[in-house]
Amino acid sequence: MKVLVLGGDGFCGWPTALHLSARGWDVTVVDNLSRRNIDNELEVRSLTPIRTMGERIAAWKSISGRTIDFVNMTVGKEFDRLVALIRDLKPDSVVHFAEQRAAPYSMKSARHKLYTVDNNINATHHLLAAIVESGQDVHLAHLGTMGVYGYGTAGLRIPEGYLKVTVDTDNGPAEQEILFPPNPGSIYHMTKTQDALLFQFYARNDSLRITDLHQGIVWGTQTEETRQDERLINRFDYDGDYGTVLNRFLMQAAVGYPLTVHGTGGQTRAFIHIQDTVRCVELALNNPPRAGERVKILNQMTESHRVRDLATLIADVTGAEIAHVANPRQEADENELVVANDQFRDLGLKPITLKQGLMDEVTDIARRYADRVDPARIACVSSWNARRAEAVAAEAGTQPAPPRPEARPKPRLVRPA
Amino acid sequence: MKVLVLGGDGFCGWPTALHLSARGWDVTVVDNLSRRNIDNELEVRSLTPIRTMGERIAAWKSISGRTIDFVNMTVGKEFDRLVALIRDLKPDSVVHFAEQRAAPYSMKSARHKLYTVDNNINATHHLLAAIVESGQDVHLAHLGTMGVYGYGTAGLRIPEGYLKVTVDTDNGPAEQEILFPPNPGSIYHMTKTQDALLFQFYARNDSLRITDLHQGIVWGTQTEETRQDERLINRFDYDGDYGTVLNRFLMQAAVGYPLTVHGTGGQTRAFIHIQDTVRCVELALNNPPRAGERVKILNQMTESHRVRDLATLIADVTGAEIAHVANPRQEADENELVVANDQFRDLGLKPITLKQGLMDEVTDIARRYADRVDPARIACVSSWNARRAEAVAAEAGTQPAPPRPEARPKPRLVRPA
Numbered sequence: 001m002k003v004l005v006l007g008g009d010g011f012c013g014w015p016t017a018l019h020l021s022a023r024g025w026d027v028t029v030v031d032n033l034s035r036r037n038i039d040n041e042l043e044v045r046s047l048t049p050i051r052t053m054g055e056r057i058a059a060w061k062s063i064s065g066r067t068i069d070f071v072n073m074t075v076g077k078e079f080d081r082l083v084a085l086i087r088d089l090k091p092d093s094v095v096h097f098a099e100q101r102a103a104p105y106s107m108k109s110a111r112h113k114l115y116t117v118d119n120n121i122n123a124t125h126h127l128l129a130a131i132v133e134s135g136q137d138v139h140l141a142h143l144g145t146m147g148v149y150g151y152g153t154a155g156l157r158i159p160e161g162y163l164k165v166t167v168d169t170d171n172g173p174a175e176q177e178i179l180f181p182p183n184p185g186s187i188y189h190m191t192k193t194q195d196a197l198l199f200q201f202y203a204r205n206d207s208l209r210i211t212d213l214h215q216g217i218v219w220g221t222q223t224e225e226t227r228q229d230e231r232l233i234n235r236f237d238y239d240g241d242y243g244t245v246l247n248r249f250l251m252q253a254a255v256g257y258p259l260t261v262h263g264t265g266g267q268t269r270a271f272i273h274i275q276d277t278v279r280c281v282e283l284a285l286n287n288p289p290r291a292g293e294r295v296k297i298l299n300q301m302t303e304s305h306r307v308r309d310l311a312t313l314i315a316d317v318t319g320a321e322i323a324h325v326a327n328p329r330q331e332a333d334e335n336e337l338v339v340a341n342d343q344f345r346d347l348g349l350k351p352i353t354l355k356q357g358l359m360d361e362v363t364d365i366a367r368r369y370a371d372r373v374d375p376a377r378i379a380c381v382s383s384w385n386a387r388r389a390e391a392v393a394a395e396a397g398t399q400p401a402p403p404r405p406e407a408r409p410k411p412r413l414v415r416p417a
Numbered sequence: 418m419k420v421l422v423l424g425g426d427g428f429c430g431w432p433t434a435l436h437l438s439a440r441g442w443d444v445t446v447v448d449n450l451s452r453r454n455i456d457n458e459l460e461v462r463s464l465t466p467i468r469t470m471g472e473r474i475a476a477w478k479s480i481s482g483r484t485i486d487f488v489n490m491t492v493g494k495e496f497d498r499l500v501a502l503i504r505d506l507k508p509d510s511v512v513h514f515a516e517q518r519a520a521p522y523s524m525k526s527a528r529h530k531l532y533t534v535d536n537n538i539n540a541t542h543h544l545l546a547a548i549v550e551s552g553q554d555v556h557l558a559h560l561g562t563m564g565v566y567g568y569g570t571a572g573l574r575i576p577e578g579y580l581k582v583t584v585d586t587d588n589g590p591a592e593q594e595i596l597f598p599p600n601p602g603s604i605y606h607m608t609k610t611q612d613a614l615l616f617q618f619y620a621r622n623d624s625l626r627i628t629d630l631h632q633g634i635v636w637g638t639q640t641e642e643t644r645q646d647e648r649l650i651n652r653f654d655y656d657g658d659y660g661t662v663l664n665r666f667l668m669q670a671a672v673g674y675p676l677t678v679h680g681t682g683g684q685t686r687a688f689i690h691i692q693d694t695v696r697c698v699e700l701a702l703n704n705p706p707r708a709g710e711r712v713k714i715l716n717q718m719t720e721s722h723r724v725r726d727l728a729t730l731i732a733d734v735t736g737a738e739i740a741h742v743a744n745p746r747q748e749a750d751e752n753e754l755v756v757a758n759d760q761f762r763d764l765g766l767k768p769i770t771l772k773q774g775l776m777d778e779v780t781d782i783a784r785r786y787a788d789r790v791d792p793a794r795i796a797c798v799s800s801w802n803a804r805r806a807e808a809v810a811a812e813a814g815t816q817p818a819p820p821r822p823e824a825r826p827k828p829r830l831v832r833p834a
Contacts, residue, residue, distance in 0.1 A: 079531060110546045114496060117542045118535075121611070125534045129527045132802075155586035165582035166590075169572035170755075173583075181595040182614065190618045194538070194611040197599065201607045205747050206802050330622050338587075385549075385623050 002026040002089060003285065006075050006127065007097030008068075009053055010035045011235050012143060012218060012277055016095060018225035018232065019278035020285070021066050028069040028089060029053070030098070034119075035235075038105070044242075044377045046235035047251060047369045048221060059231035076122035079130060086134040093285045094131070096142045098123045099191065103147070104328070104382035105241040106188035112382075113187045120191035121198075128202045139288035141211040141281060146270045146301055148193045148214060150183025151335040158339045161214065161297025185331050186384070199295045207291045211284045215277065216270030216301030216339075219246035220357060221365045223275045234274065236365055238373060240380035245307060246271060248378070249314045250358075254366030255373050258323035259315060260380070265308025265324065266334030270301035273352040283347045299341045302351035313354075318362065326395040330384035419443040419506060420702065423492050423544065424514030426470055427452045428652050429560060429635060429694055433512060435642035435649065436695035437702070438483050445486040445506060446470070447515070451536075452652075455522070461659075461794045463652035464668060464786045465638060476648035493539035496547060503551040510702045511548070513559045515540045516608065520564070521745070521799035522658040523605035529799075530604045537608035538615075545619045556705035558628045558698060563687045563718055565610045565631060567600025568752040575756045578629065578714025602748050603801070616712045624708045628701045632694065633687030633718030633756075636663035637774060638782045640692045651691065653782055655790060657797035662724060663688060665795070666731045667775075671783030672790050675740035676732060679797070682725025682741065683751030687718035690769040700764045716758045719768035730771075735779065743812040747801035 001024070008017040008029030021027045031053070039045055051059070057068050073081055075098040086094075099120040100106060106116040124142070131138050149158050163180045166173050179200065182193035195212075202208045226234045237243045238251040249259045272280075280300045289296040311322050327333075383389035420437055424430040425446030438444045448470070456462055468476070474485050490498055492515040503511075516537040517523060523533040541559070548555050566575050580597045583590050596617065599610035612629075619625045643651045654660045655668040666676045689697075697717045706713040728739050744750075800806035 079527070083527075110496070110500075110550045113546050114539075114542065117615075118539055121538050122531075122535055125531065129530050133527045155588040155591065156584060157587065163584060165584050165595075167573060167580060167582050170574065171572040174572065176598075178582075178598040181593075181598070184614070184618060187618070190614055193614050197601070197607055197610050197614075198534075201601060201604070 001093070002028070002091040004028050004030055004085070004089065004091045004094040005097065006030045006094060006123075007099065009033055010097055010101070011237065012274065013095075013097040014056070015223040015226050015234050015274055016097070016278045016281050017068055018060060019223060019282060021060065021068050022064060022225050023282060028071060028091070030071045030073050030075060030085070032072060032074040034100070038242075042239060042241060042377070044239040044374065045372070047238050047372055048233045048236045048365060049230075049369070049372070050233060050235045051231050055231055059229050063229055063232070076119060076126045079126050082126055082130040083133045086130055086136055086138065090136055091138055093139045093141060093288070094127065095281055095285070096124065096127055096140060100188065102242045103186035103188045104380055106186050106191075107384050108241065108382040116187050117191055120188075121194055124195045124198055128198055128208065131208060132202070132206050137209070137291065139209045139211070139285065141213060141284045142195065142199065144192045144195065144212045144214045145189060146214050146216045146299065146339065147185055147189035148182050148196060149180055150185065151267065151269075151337060152183060152332060155336075156338075158299065158337070160299050160340055160343055161212065161295070185329065203293075203295045209289050209291055209293070211288060211296045211298065213280065213284060213298055213300040216272045217244050217246065218272055218274050218277055219244065219354075220274040220352075220361055221247070223278055236369070239377040241382060245269070246310060249311060250361050250366045251373065252378065253314050253318035253320040254362060255370045255375070256320075257375060257378055258321040259311045260378070261308055261311050261322055261324050262327035262329065262380070263324070264333045265311060266306060267331065268304055268306045268335050268337040270299075270304045270337060270339050271354065272301045273357055276302055276349065276351055279349060280344055283344060283349065287347060298343045299339050300344065301339055301341055302349075303354060304337045304339060305354070314358075317359070326391045328380050328383040328388050328392050330388055418510075419445075419508040421445050421447055421502070421506065421508045421511040422514065423447045423511060423540075424516065426450060427514055427518070428654065429691070430512075430514040431473070432640040432643050432651050432691055433514070433695045433698050434485055435477060436640060436699060438477065438485055439481060439642050440699060445488060445508070447488045447490050447492060447502070449489060449491040451517070455659075459656060459658060459794070461656040461791065462789070464655050464789055465650045465653045465782060466647070466786070466789070467650060467652045468648050472648055476646050480646055480649070493536060493543045496543050499543055499547040500550045503547055503553055503555065507553055508555055510556045510558060510705070511544065512698055512702070513541065513544055513557060515544075517605065519659045520603035520605045521797055523603050523608075524801050525658065525799040533604050534608055537605075538611055541612045541615055545615055545625065548625060549619070549623050554626070554708065556626045556628070556702065558630060558701045559612065559616065561609045561612065561629045561631045562606060563631050563633050563716065563756065564602055564606035565599050565613060566597055567602065568684065568686075568754060569600060569749060572753075573755075575716065575754070577716050577757055577760055578631065578712070602746065620710075620712045626706050626708055626710070628705060628713045628715065630697065630701060630715055630717040633689045634661050634663065635689055635691050635694055636661065636771075637691040637769075637778055638664070640695055653786070656794040658799060662686070663727060666728060667779050667783045668790065669795065670731050670735035670737040671779060672787045672792070673737075674792060674795055675738040676728045677795070677797070678725055678728050678739055678741050679744035679746065680741070681750045682728060683723060684748065685721055685723045685752050685754040687716075687721050687754060687756050688771065689718045690774055693719055693766065693768055696766060697761055700761060700766065704764060715760045716756050717761065718756055718758055719766075720771060721754045721756060722771070731775075734776070743808045745797050745800040745805050745809050747805055
């Protein structure tokens with residue numbers, strides 16, 4: 001079985017490439033290294049010392065004996081190369097991670113908004129058009145986000161992509177199943193709702209086989225494969241743009257920086273460990289939809305938590321302080337979130353829970369590489385609109401800034417349970 | 418009152434620019450002349466002899482004494498110029514026609530699909546981001562399409578953008594108003610559903626004031642202004658990609674070509690005369706939403722008809738023959754369509770009906786310029802997918818082609834009523 005992993009150099013892409021290779025798939029990674037280039041732009045680096053693609057692939061070969069191929073290509077710009085690659089390689093599946101994936105980065109400035117829309121929509125569309133053009137029967141699995149649903153759905157259990165509704169017609173009430181009405185919270189999330197329309201169209205018009213994985217916020221760093229050798233280590237983003245909330249808390253605790261909770265911290269979000277991400281992708285590839293079937297949508301998450309509860313949990317374990325800061329995001333202060341994830345459970349997923357995996361991460365990663373943290377990059381500086389920017393600036397001007405750790409912070413002692 | 422008309426050289430844009438100028442608006446047209454360039458690509462030309470923008474604007478000045486400014490710019494590529502233009506001009510409104518607007522063209526090949534998505538999404542997004550960046554309070558009126566609703570809605574009266582639905586929640590059934598679930602029939606229509614997500618996001622996040630006009634199929638050619646001088650004449654597309662169904666029938670009748678009905682002709686579509694288009698845009702500009710209000714969506718159509726009924730109507734009046742041909746489009750053979758258009762009626766729109774305006778068009782335009790028709794460009798050659806392409810090709814191979822008019826066809830006599 002052959003698979004193309006688009007965006008296979010990124011936080012989810014690289015461990016997926018390794019996981020599939022370890023399970024016997026012939027893996028070709030396609031990536032333009034944009035994530036590394038954005039690190040350059042933002043003047044940040046992964047907490048973990050990630051290696052070049054060349055070194056990663058060589059290390060994997062020496063450890064597993066297996067080859068991962070790598071093509072440096074911009075999906076969304078180089079259509080003819082993409083078609084030729086699909087025609088030559090004849091992959092059974094393509095996993096599509098090749099999008100700009102940070103909400104704060106997508107809201108950073110007009111230029112970042114334009115880049116995110118242009119990059120993500122053209123990447124997805126080039127891929128769909130290329131599969132049609134190639135004439136190959138390829139299953140496409142796309143990494144989407146729980147964020148397409150929005151978080152304003154009180155009392156409603158979020159289904160897997162499609163929602164049963166009743167509408168009034170001239171013939172009385174009629175039941176219909178519709179794509180869940182999207183309510184994206186950032187330009188990034190919005191591009192995923194635009195992707196969804198592309199998927200619906202190509203599944204209907206061209207009978208493409210498409211799976212859209214609506215993923216929760218990923219936490220953790222390592223998988224069975226990435227921990228086999230330090231040269232295979234996965235990236236860990238802690239900066240205000242790319243760092244995800246739970247990994248940021250873990251890092252902040254490790255370096256003695258207060259846990260930065262936006263607003264009340266009443267936002268409820270869905271989570272999944274990176275190890276479960278790669279398992280879910282494998283399960284999705286092994287259970288594709290049939291040609292002519294509608295787009296298969298799975299909620300790729302394993303548990304939901306309120307942000308302030310996460311902060312309290314980590315503060316209790318590590319002794320970290322909590323700092324409530326102005327929220328740069330335009331979003332509700334408080335929301336509920338109940339999510340269906342029956343399909344992956346039915347396929348046999350045994351989730352790694354937060355309680356089970358939490359301490360490993362603190363010990364293994366956040367503390368081990370704490371001296372690589374640049375504290376100046378921790379704050380979230382991308383505001384959603386002028387009003388939020390003013391609130392953040394006002395707080396910075398009128399309130400004392402949260403206490404800064406030293407330049408080379410030392411881990412704090414774990415408070416006994 | 419100042420207005421920017423993006424795409425003001427096109428079929429709807431040019432008469433809109435004239436109409437608003439005639440009503441006292443200071444009009445600046447922005448256009449990159451892409452529609453004329455596509456004529457070059459397709460080796461077709463407008464049935465009517467349209468003039469250059471320079472000649473059009475000079476003619477309007479000499480007739481009305483009013484100035485229309487023109488900026489040759491690609492919206493969606495030249496962000497900084499667009500921001501500077503909005504900052505300098507400080508328009509009250511922007512009318513956004515600057516998109517590739519033909520469904521068959523959007524399905525012509527992979528390259529045309531890619532162009533349509535890239536062009537339309539980036540044009541709309543650049544405009545939204547530029548308004549935010551400019552800091553100006555500008556009302557944006559966008560030309561959308563009835564096609565975003567899809568045509569599979571038996572028994573449901575299509576509302577104006579938003580649909581009341583009932584969903585089951587843990588607390589019992591709950592009523593919600595959602596954006597009408599889109600069901601676009603081509604890549605072109607799909608881009609308009611992606612635009613809609615952009616509008617929803619920017620209205621919510623940045624309190625932009627946005628009106629989305631879901632327009633029916635436009636017919637007719639001339640408006641009060643364009644008929645004042647032949648140098649102001651509007652374009653009339655009859656070719657298989659850009660010609661719309663009713664104008665194509667009128668042209669076919671005028672040159673003695675059979676009326677080409679796709680499949681059974683059971684497709685029901687919404688229609689509007691070009692004169693009503695420009696009136697509706699004016700009404701929309703004069704009735705903008707308030708900042709913070711949701712996107713205002715109006716159905717810009719005045720009547721619905723089944724395609725085969727239109728063909729019969731025109732055949733009865735003109736004596737034209739009807740030819741049923743294989744449908745290159747992936748669509749239902751038959752559909753109902755009942756549409757709400759209360760908002761424009763409440764604003765005082767008095768529609769031009771088909772019966773009332775039909776004969777003027779046949780006489781004034783289609784016959785007058787009949788010797789400009791290239792019969793080789795009448796057939797629809799863009800198929801939606803491989804299956805439809807095969808059906809079209811099979812028909813061409815096994816059935817006699819429809820009778821061809823002479824190279825310089827003469828109008829047929831109108832059959833007495």
